[in-house]
Amino acid sequence: MRRIHSFASGPSCLPEEVLCEIRDDLLDWRGSGMSVLEMPFTCPEYRAIAAAAERDLRALLAIPDSHRVLFLQGGAYAHFDLLAMNLLTPGCSADYIVTGLWSERAALQARRHGAVRIAVSSAHDGHRGIPPHARWQLDPAAAYCHLTSNETAHGVQFNELPDTGAVPLVVDVTSDFLTRPIDVSRCGLLYASAQKNAGCAGVTIVIVREDMLRDAAVVTPPAFDYRRQAEARGCVNTPPTFGIYCAGLMFAWMRRHGGVPAFAQIAERRSVRLYEVIDELPLYHCPVDRAHRSRVNVCFKLATPELEREFLDEAARHELHHLEGHAAVGGIRVSLHNATPERSVETLLAFMREFAKRQRTAA
Amino acid sequence: MRRIHSFASGPSCLPEEVLCEIRDDLLDWRGSGMSVLEMPFTCPEYRAIAAAAERDLRALLAIPDSHRVLFLQGGAYAHFDLLAMNLLTPGCSADYIVTGLWSERAALQARRHGAVRIAVSSAHDGHRGIPPHARWQLDPAAAYCHLTSNETAHGVQFNELPDTGAVPLVVDVTSDFLTRPIDVSRCGLLYASAQKNAGCAGVTIVIVREDMLRDAAVVTPPAFDYRRQAEARGCVNTPPTFGIYCAGLMFAWMRRHGGVPAFAQIAERRSVRLYEVIDELPLYHCPVDRAHRSRVNVCFKLATPELEREFLDEAARHELHHLEGHAAVGGIRVSLHNATPERSVETLLAFMREFAKRQRTAA
Numbered sequence: 001m002r003r004i005h006s007f008a009s010g011p012s013c014l015p016e017e018v019l020c021e022i023r024d025d026l027l028d029w030r031g032s033g034m035s036v037l038e039m040p041f042t043c044p045e046y047r048a049i050a051a052a053a054e055r056d057l058r059a060l061l062a063i064p065d066s067h068r069v070l071f072l073q074g075g076a077y078a079h080f081d082l083l084a085m086n087l088l089t090p091g092c093s094a095d096y097i098v099t100g101l102w103s104e105r106a107a108l109q110a111r112r113h114g115a116v117r118i119a120v121s122s123a124h125d126g127h128r129g130i131p132p133h134a135r136w137q138l139d140p141a142a143a144y145c146h147l148t149s150n151e152t153a154h155g156v157q158f159n160e161l162p163d164t165g166a167v168p169l170v171v172d173v174t175s176d177f178l179t180r181p182i183d184v185s186r187c188g189l190l191y192a193s194a195q196k197n198a199g200c201a202g203v204t205i206v207i208v209r210e211d212m213l214r215d216a217a218v219v220t221p222p223a224f225d226y227r228r229q230a231e232a233r234g235c236v237n238t239p240p241t242f243g244i245y246c247a248g249l250m251f252a253w254m255r256r257h258g259g260v261p262a263f264a265q266i267a268e269r270r271s272v273r274l275y276e277v278i279d280e281l282p283l284y285h286c287p288v289d290r291a292h293r294s295r296v297n298v299c300f301k302l303a304t305p306e307l308e309r310e311f312l313d314e315a316a317r318h319e320l321h322h323l324e325g326h327a328a329v330g331g332i333r334v335s336l337h338n339a340t341p342e343r344s345v346e347t348l349l350a351f352m353r354e355f356a357k358r359q360r361t362a363a
Numbered sequence: 364m365r366r367i368h369s370f371a372s373g374p375s376c377l378p379e380e381v382l383c384e385i386r387d388d389l390l391d392w393r394g395s396g397m398s399v400l401e402m403p404f405t406c407p408e409y410r411a412i413a414a415a416a417e418r419d420l421r422a423l424l425a426i427p428d429s430h431r432v433l434f435l436q437g438g439a440y441a442h443f444d445l446l447a448m449n450l451l452t453p454g455c456s457a458d459y460i461v462t463g464l465w466s467e468r469a470a471l472q473a474r475r476h477g478a479v480r481i482a483v484s485s486a487h488d489g490h491r492g493i494p495p496h497a498r499w500q501l502d503p504a505a506a507y508c509h510l511t512s513n514e515t516a517h518g519v520q521f522n523e524l525p526d527t528g529a530v531p532l533v534v535d536v537t538s539d540f541l542t543r544p545i546d547v548s549r550c551g552l553l554y555a556s557a558q559k560n561a562g563c564a565g566v567t568i569v570i571v572r573e574d575m576l577r578d579a580a581v582v583t584p585p586a587f588d589y590r591r592q593a594e595a596r597g598c599v600n601t602p603p604t605f606g607i608y609c610a611g612l613m614f615a616w617m618r619r620h621g622g623v624p625a626f627a628q629i630a631e632r633r634s635v636r637l638y639e640v641i642d643e644l645p646l647y648h649c650p651v652d653r654a655h656r657s658r659v660n661v662c663f664k665l666a667t668p669e670l671e672r673e674f675l676d677e678a679a680r681h682e683l684h685h686l687e688g689h690a691a692v693g694g695i696r697v698s699l700h701n702a703t704p705e706r707s708v709e710t711l712l713a714f715m716r717e718f719a720k721r722q723r724t725a726a
Contacts, residue, residue: 004396008403011604016390019398023389027382033367033682035382037563037609040371040685073436073565074586077600081584112581195601200400202436202565202603218475219582221444223437237440238558240565240603241374246400319396322403 005344008322009152009175009297009335011195018249018339036245041238049241050234053248060251060260063184063207068230070206071244073223076102076174076193079204080109082224083146083170083189085217088114092143095119095167097136099158100127100151101328106172110146113217119145127154129289133162144168144188144212150176153326155299155333156292161186168212176296177205178254179338180264188212197338199246254338263338270336270345271295277349283356301331308332311355318351320344368707371685372515372538372660372698374558381612381702399608404601412604413597416611423614423623426547426570431593433569434607436586439465439537439556442567443472445587446509446533446552448580451477455506458482458530460499462521463490463514464691469535470509476580482508490517492652496525507531507551507575513539516689518662518696519655524549531575539659540568541617542701543627551575560701562609617701626701633699633708634658640712646719664694671695674718681714683707 006013029036032045039046054069063069074082088094093115096107099122110116120136122129138145145164150157152175161169161183168188177192184190189212194203206226213227222228223237254263275293278284278300286293286300302308308331315323325331334348369376392399395408402409417432426432437445451457456478459470462485473479483499485492501508508527513520515538524532524546531551540555547553552575557566569589576590585591586600617626638656641647641663649656649663665671671694678686688694697711 001391002394002396003391006397006401006403008401008406010601011401011403013401014398019390019400022400023386026386026389027379028364028366031365033365033684034369035377037382037385038369038371038374038376040369040374041564043371043685073438073441073603074584075436075600078436078584078586081582085582109584193601200605201404201601202606217582219444219448219580221437221441221472223441237438238373238556238564240436240606242563242605243565243603321396322406 005320005341005347006322007320007334007336007340007344007348009196009326009333010193011201012197012335012337013339013341013344014199014250015253015339018246018253021249022246037242039241041235041241046241049245049248050239053244053251056248056251056255057205060178060254061182061184061207067184067207067209068213070208070226070229071234071239071247072204072206072229073202073240074204075201076172076191076204077105079191079206080106081113082220083191084110084113085220085224086226087144087170087189087212087214089143089214090114093117093139093141095139095142095145095164097145097147097162098123099130099148100154100156101326102151102153102172103146103148106146106148117142122156126287127151127156128287129156129292130158136162138164138167140165140167142167144170146170146172148172149182150294150296152297152333152335153329155286155288155294155297157294157296159292168209176294178260178263179267179296181260194243194247197250199250200243202240203243203247205247266338267295267336270340271298273345273349274298274334274336277352281353281356283359284352296336298334298336299325299329299331305330307359314355315348315351318347320348320351368683368704368710369685370683370697370699370703370707370711372559372689372696373556374564375560375698375700376702376704376707377562377613378616378702381609381616384612385609400605402604404598404604409604412608412611413602416607416614419611419614419618420568423541423617424545424547424570430547430570430572431576433571433589433592434597434602434610435567435569435592436565436603437567438564439535439554439567440468442554442569443469444476445583446554447473447476448583448587449589450507450533450552450575450577452506452577453477456480456502456504458502458505458508458527460508460510460525461486462493462511463517463519464689465514465516465535466509466511469511473509480505485519489650490514490519491650492519492655493521499525501527501530503528503530505530507533509533509535511535512545513657513659515660515696515698516692518649518651518657518660520657520659522655531572539657541623541626542630542659544623557606557610560613562613563606565603566606566610568610629701630658630699633703634661636708636712637661637697637699640715644716644719646722647715659699661697661699662688662692662694668693677718678711678714681710683711683714
């Protein structure tokens, strides 16, 4: 069996421990006589799987009873529109904090459903950091204030949730979900595509405070009406059952391995080591300001696109894959997820040093 | 390993042959060093999987070049709204043929996006058949005419596509997809949730004629904008990769086993045998008129709900499961999918005869 080192931003690598569980239960989940792929979503076996997934996620993030957990379809990108359809009631306006590609897109999509204000943007300096809070122009009457906790394309991450007073925070946590603690009680809504740290593509997790469950725009499909889904316990229509099962296995795996604090330490340690190598070796250059460098997507550049291509090709020969930066930004991107094996990081670090050394020798 | 007999309407049973393939490739898909669950949707391995799925589906249904194939998220129920957002342009009206629970819901959801006319409905007689074409009041200027080829709750099925002149047919084929040939060239759009005959929940297949790809309503999320998805080859955002892989395995499995004609014969033969037993034994009663009985969802009743409960409980003791009728209709429902094993049908037929015999003896 071959296993490559994948640094993909998502769908990302999964723990072998979890993959083995999926494999071993594939034809007969725990003596039920069914594959999870075959289970009607109304049967007790599937209900138990979904309930366990929610229970483990609640435990991992200490989600308070005030918040509902929904496992939906669509992907975070679809929810850029859908959350506005649910939350941006007529006559209201929403604030958006723009710190990279994804928050920019979130704002762009929301505009189609109501009034959107850009409270602050780092576009003027190419999204290389997060503008100081003093420069934000927040509207105290906004329906919500949206931010992207980690920008995968630009490698920029919030260190903590900002203070938006009485305005509910709506946070796209897709790319750093479960990689560090987050105070859910301070958020009106959190959402994340699952394919980074919560299993496979096709599931979007929405954690929403009950008082945010309002009348959605009349055109909202019921499967994407957060209040109706909360009332129906996620079963307005057939949920993405197998993806929810995979998410649940990831949550249980995290709990077995120390929970969010343990993975936050790992993310911190690994990203520090990568940035150290980048800052130490003149071949590599990270444009992101040090205070806001992502612990999840370590982005850096080499002198020319040709040299970056050589780096990627050479890396692939060491089984180090999916290191291309986002198409909109270029460069190299190392995505470090909870499931990224230690040996993948070690192999990459050794390769980066060796590649730099050979470039020096060749020069 | 235990394997029950599942007659669930969906997610439904899958072939053991396909489940074994999924299991065997789970940690390393064909030497790629990745699970399909982990593949970035931009990598060549995943692109090959998605291309093969489309190629095999096109071969199975002889889909002409005029039609695009999209693998989307949401489920057919979400697409009741989404198709109207895509096709029901302002100033247009759409015709709906109502023959059961699902076409009724499809019309209800579409109403929120534009003008909907019920061209005919069988509600007055409890959806026990399909009203003769002469009674349909079709609008020759309609944007499209929607019908549900098979009604899972009521067990009513169209025998053939009706003639709607120049008005494009839009057909929800979810529950009989790939169980019989369908002339795709006669349809403007077909759509199906995958969890019946095309794998697992979380994938919705949309087959759409290119001239139907119009300006969607401005509020449509790009991931559900059929034209944008067609232009982006289904990659507006991360597709439900694993579900598409499972769908592809189902298509390949069908091709290995004789394609649609072979499965249509099986569906015909099995459903005929079930209706024969139902019509022969006075214990069972099928309310659907003989001309429109479904080959996929064989629905029948017993004299009382208590007797139906006894039937279900006794069936479960023979490992015959998921035979409950839809909650809105009650009774018993036998869902026969392409993957339903022959031995499941044999076991059920024997059980039905035996149960009826014991009731006669007890009486």
